[in-house]
Amino acid sequence: EAGVAQSPRYKIIEKRQSVAFWCNPISGHATLYWYQQILGQGPKLLIQFQNNGVVDDSQLPKDRFSAERLKGVDSTLKIQPAKLEDSAVYLCASSSHPEVSDYNEQFFGPGTRLTVL
Amino acid sequence: GESVGLHLPTLSVQEGDNSIINCAYSNSASDYFIWYKQESGKGPQFIIDIRSNMDKRQGQRVTVLLNKTVKHLSLQIAATQPGDSAVYFCAENNYGQNFVFGPGTRLSVLP
Numbered sequence: 001e002a003g004v005a006q007s008p009r010y011k012i013i014e015k016r017q018s019v020a021f022w023c024n025p026i027s028g029h030a031t032l033y034w035y036q037q038i039l040g041q042g043p044k045l046l047i048q049f050q051n052n053g054v055v056d057d058s059q060l061p062k063d064r065f066s067a068e069r070l071k072g073v074d075s076t077l078k079i080q081p082a083k084l085e086d087s088a089v090y091l092c093a094s095s096s097h098p099e100v101s102d103y104n105e106q107f108f109g110p111g112t113r114l115t116v117l
Numbered sequence: 118g119e120s121v122g123l124h125l126p127t128l129s130v131q132e133g134d135n136s137i138i139n140c141a142y143s144n145s146a147s148d149y150f151i152w153y154k155q156e157s158g159k160g161p162q163f164i165i166d167i168r169s170n171m172d173k174r175q176g177q178r179v180t181v182l183l184n185k186t187v188k189h190l191s192l193q194i195a196a197t198q199p200g201d202s203a204v205y206f207c208a209e210n211n212y213g214q215n216f217v218f219g220p221g222t223r224l225s226v227l228p
Contacts, residue, residue: 033215040125041221042206042218042219042220042221043161043206043218044218045215048215091160091161093160105151105163108161108162109160110159110160111159111160
């Protein structure tokens with residue numbers, strides 16, 4: 001079974017520029033998550049999708065971050081404009097439908113390392 | 118690959134010894150916990166989980182202990198191997214809400 005795919009793996013931009021990350025979850029997984037992992041910290045949830053709907057985006061800085069999952073499969077996360085403090089690894093994870101398990105194991109992609117100069 | 122964390126607490130153990138990684142969780146209402154392993158350049162990988170109605174669970178070479186009284190979780194790795202070198206995170210969940218990750222511990226296995 002193919003894992004969660006993310007691209008690009010690395011991105012370097014200057015502050016105030018825009019950037020987009022792409023995620024393709026495991027086939028059949030209804031739930032998709034975007035996490036931000038700042039160096040030296042654990043992942044922090046930014047947004048959770050159930051199919052193409054947003055379940056939780058309470059920690060997403062909506063003035064500059066946006067995400068979509070239009071067809072309920074792959075997803076993009078965008079930052080516009082980027083700030084220095086956005087430098088982090090952006091992880092995508094997916095899990096199966098909640099009815100399959102009470103607590104769904106999340107499968108993580110390799111992440112995209114963003115450096116904002 | 119990139120380093121996950123340069124300033125994390127580090128546990129150094131000799132190859133073949135047992136490792137114990139500790140985690141203090143924050144929410145006394147959390148009812149489900151997971152330990153993840155994150156190698157450099159990779160996303161977190163599930164190791165073992167435990168529900169709050171248990172205080173111990175064993176897997177292959179790993180054991181998780183839960184002490185709800187003091188909100189403490191530990192991961193024991195038996196006969197630590199070089200491939201165990203990574204950053205380890207605990208994550209807690211409160212009745213199906215989103216997981217909250219701890220800060221992580223770097224395990225370094227010495228030859």
